[in-house]
Amino acid sequence: MAEKKKHLIKVQDQLVPVNEEVYLTYYRMKRREIYLEERDTANGVFYYSALDAEGTNGEDVIPDRSSPPVEDLVMDKLITEKLHRCLAQLAKEEQELIFTLFFQNKSEHQLAADTGIPRMTLHDRKVKILRTLKKLMEK
Known part of the structure; x- marks a missing residue:
């Protein structure tokens, strides 16, 4: 009788036993993620998350073009008053x-x-x- 192979995936630095279907799905997703990252790197795609630092979020540096500048809002308020x-x-x-x-x-x-x-x-x-x-x- 053939011995059944154990399938393990790493979750939060611990190896967790899973069935073969979960194992294959997990590693397909993992490989797809790596492929997309490699393709982005090759095409020069930049992510604002690369600017993340302690206490700041890289996406916070993106200017919001849809809302008016704060200076305009303050001036409008002063004129209205x-x-x-x-x-x-x-x-x-x-x-x-x-x-x-x-x-x-x-x-x-x-x-x-x-x-x-x-x-x-x-x-x-x-x-x-x-x-x-x-x-x-x-x-």
């Missing part, structure tokens, strides 16, 4: 007009129909308020 402070300095009626036109996205025509105030009057008020806001923002 200043705009809100300037809006607070306007009269209540002026604030309501700006809020309706710009924050509720109503057109001058819609607002004129809702309030009964002529559209050109609303337009002239809006232009005057925007000039005032511009002066306040430039201070």
Whole structure:
């Protein structure tokens, strides 16, 4: 009677007995991994994981082109805060007009129909308020 061959694979520095099917599958996968690494090396493929060091991840050095730079976000926040402070300095009626036109996205025509105030009057008020806001923002 033929003696059955033992199949062992190394898992966390320990040899573990497995059946022949697991053994063959494991070594096919291992060989495929080695082949792909050899092919990548031959083709000059570079992995950011090669930049991994203690405390840093190589992928962290990849710039994120899809999100805006931090400087732009900070500037936008500062300008927005200043705009809100300037809006607070306007009269209540002026604030309501700006809020309706710009924050509720109503057109001058819609607002004129809702309030009964002529559209050109609303337009002239809006232009005057925007000039005032511009002066306040430039201070």
